[in-house]
Amino acid sequence: MTRVGLIANPAAGRDIRRLTGGASVVDNYAKRRVAECVLEGLAVVTEPPDVAVMPDRSGIADHAVSEAPDDLAVERVEMTVEESAADTRRAAARFRESADAVVVLGGDGTTRDVALEIGDVPLVSVSTGTNNVVPTPVDGTVAGAAAAAVATGAADADAVTDRHGRIDVRADDVNGEKRLTGLAAVEITDRSFVGTRAVIDPSELVGGVVSRAHPSDIGLGSVAGCLEPLAPDALGGVALRLDDPEATARSVSAIVAPGMTATIGVTERDRLEWDEPATFDVSDVVVGADGERELEVVDATVEMTPTADGPRLVDADAALGAAVEAGALVREGPLLEER
Amino acid sequence: MADYTLETEEGRREALRRMLTIREFDSTAGDYFADGEIPGFVHLYIGEEAVGVGACAALEPDDYIASTHRGHGHCIAKGLDPKLMMAELFGKQDGYCNGKGGSMHIADVDSGMLGANGIVGAGPPLATGAALSIDYDDREQVAVGFLGDGAVAQGQVHEAINLAATWDLPAVFVVENNRYGEGTPVEEQHNVDDLSDTAGAYDIPGVTVDGMDVTAVAEAVEEARKRARDGDGPTIVEAETYRYRGHYEGDEQPYRDEDEIEKWKEQDPIDRFSELLVDRGELTEEELKELRDEIEAEIEEAVEYAQDAPLPDPSEAYEDMFAEMPPEIERFASQARADGGSLGGDRR
Structure with missing residues (x-):
């Protein structure tokens, strides 16, 4: 069975730069909705991967589990929650051993914390932080679909990822x-x-x-x-x-x-x-x-x-393009004459 | 120029001194309260020193602050004299309010300290009022209203922040989130994760900072002060902190366990800041010890001063209450003046 990890950092995008500059505020309700979109996106492939979500005390993981599509097996990672960057690193370390792809909701800081532990597991990094150079402002549903394509092998990970420095x-x-x-x-x-x-x-x-x-x-x-x-x-x-x-x-x-x-x-x-x-x-x-x-x-x-030891970042567009080429997004119905 | 600023070595030493003074003052106040020498209630600021000192380090000497029921730290951070504060706690004539206010009502308008306050959430309306006066008279100050996490859901706090925001008043609201409103965990009182998220309701910025780090609090309040002075209105600064003692002295604290307290103590604001200064080569362990000893002696002296000071004369029970005494009070006041001597007794 293939598996996708989801890490949503409750603390991303909440720093003082919204006072000192024009940084946008991404509240945890917005993050819940993005997480919900990611799960919806993961279910787009024919045989969706299992999903493991980093637990948190802000209700993002709980909400994701309870709102997940019926045909998706979603569980929380069993781990202690410190409400600090250590949570992200701990979850990433688990996913290094157990996931085929990981979706991260956060900014550069969160992506860095994941990158330090994730090894070679392909990463879809969705921007919900303040200073976002590495993560892309891709829709959560698209990010989920791209992660599913990579995890299930519908898209060749080598072809649709770039190694960041x-x-x-x-x-x-x-x-x-x-x-x-x-x-x-x-x-x-x-x-x-x-x-x-x-x-x-x-x-x-x-x-x-x-x-x-x-x-x-x-x-x-x-x-x-x-x-x-x-x-x-x-x-x-x-x-x-x-x-x-x-x-x-x-x-x-x-x-x-x-x-x-x-x-x-x-x-x-x-x-x-x-x-x-x-x-x-x-x-x-x-x-x-x-x-x-x-x-x-x-x-x-x-x-x-x-x-050259940065994370392997998934290009979501390329991943979905590859999924199309592999026919992973088309379901063939019974031929008309067979009905 | 501020009283003290974290920009200079001297200012940083002064900030550390004030944090240590708060801790020593409140530890001592706790002891004398337990001995029954201090009447009323005391709410100690131990653990939260970085918030008051960080916020006041970002202010100019004539800026205003309005405090809470846990006000000793704000007073010391703003530069009030521990001797006169201790005398007030002891209910003595020499105290800031002539011994009639006690722990929860220390005020010194000349220092910009508009008052501690027994009413939860009563600081922000005072700050908004002071900010309105600043705006009205075109002065160069700001007014800071301190409030606790429990106060964030109070009606008057909403009214105060809403008006300050609507009129772009030079105010800053500093939320001291010490995790508990009396005994109720913050998660059980509020539906937002960060209390600074409430700023969205007023269309003003809200930020959450590490309230155990004096440099972080100072920096955030400095930015908020700039914004206020630029005419852009108030900011909510939430400082995440922790009180080591109960809500009040004598609180049995069934709502939390020792492990939690110990975990927060690992982030102790005084240890963190003094270690930082030691690391920077600005302070030696010996100097820190000397500073502690000096402050211990200063607070001991404050206690002796308070113990030796006279109680207010009962004949003056109605003095200092009103700018102008209302006629209906005047008759009680004259009665007290007439009876005064007979109630005197030993006024020590």
Whole structure:
């Protein structure tokens, strides 16, 4: 029997960026509805996969189970719920062993948490977060159908997935070694504390490394993308060093956070190969991943390395196209003369 | 310039000092309440220090705050004197309200502290009123209304936030979600996951932050303050926090277990912030100990001061109650003045 895992992060899309920028709010009622759509979509193939849902205390999983289509076998994963990112990671670790495809509802942060544990299981990442570069704003039903196509083999996973990069960060500061991983970008902000996590003031961006770049890749990826785009499945990454646009020969107008554009001075842009680190010497900063401040470092050397170990992301359109070619979405009725 | 700000090393030290002062003040108040020296009720702020201190770190000295029944922390965060606060708790003449208010009614308008309040959800209407006065007089302040999770469903809170939002008043509403409205878990009182989601009803932003992290609270309130000063109206900032003690001192707390309390203590706001400062090289363990000792002595002194201070004179029972005494009260007041001496006794 094939199996699809569903992870809906209740905490995604709820951070302070809806105050500091124009980030949209995705409430848990909306997430319930998206989860319901995913299950509906999974039932579109002839022999739908079994479904396992990450439990939560916000009623998303409960609602999904009770509202699931009759012909779909849906269960909650048996696991403890901490109401933190650990839940997402724990569920992803289970799915690495037991699922043929996973659907994630969340933003870049949630997708990153899943990516760290999911191994090679194909991922359909649906945007319900704040800073969404990696997940796509695909309809939940389409995401479910695409996951079903991949899980059941109607679509060849190798043909409809792309391997995303990731960036590993290692900082040696006065208190020892600290580590962090980003999917699309890791960035250094000139601020002392993690605080509310959001990048509040674009002029505080000091630099960082991206694994992809495009003006539409909100955050540091947008800054890099304004100079030269880098496809999500392209090799390596780009390192940027930034400064006050008044002090630099070249500056770009980029989308640095939802609802926030800024002119950013770029002092240096370096193309990096896989596993080629960029290093930054910093005094009192916070290192962030995918637009969220995560790690306070003081007097440190920060090493940022793009690697090819990101998640395998499903292209939903391609997956459904492949399902059509395989005839998985057509049910042949009895021939007229046989009736 | 704010009283103290997390932007500077000195300000961070001051924020830590205030958090430690709140904890020491409230631990001590709990002890003297248990001994029967403090009359009435006390509701302790222990565990929630990062919320009051974080919020006040984002304010200017002349900004207003309106507090709750759990108000000691807000007072200390806003810069009130622990000696005069303790005297108020002891019901003494030297207290902020001449000993007539007690724990739940400490107010000091000169410090911008509009009052603690025995009525659940009574802070936001005061904040909205203060914000209206700021707007009316074209002043550069904001008014912050603190409220608990239980107060979020109170009618007057809705009225206060609705008007502040409708008139774009310079107010900030800080919801201290300590998980329980008295003994009722927050999930059993509200249908929304995050209490900041109620902001949608007023078409204003609402954010939920880690209320055990003073830097997160300060940052959110700072952004909310900016928004208020820009004329964009109020913001709801929900701080997720936890009270270590009962709802009131003496609460048997059948609604929760020790494991839960211990789990939250792992996130202790004072430990977290002091460790952060130690990690940054701004504070040594020794200095932290010195700071604790200093504060312990300061609170001990506050208790001695409160114990030694006189009780208010019964003849003044009706003073300090009204800006202008209503005629129908005046006759009781004159009676008290006439009887005053006979009720005096030992006024220590």
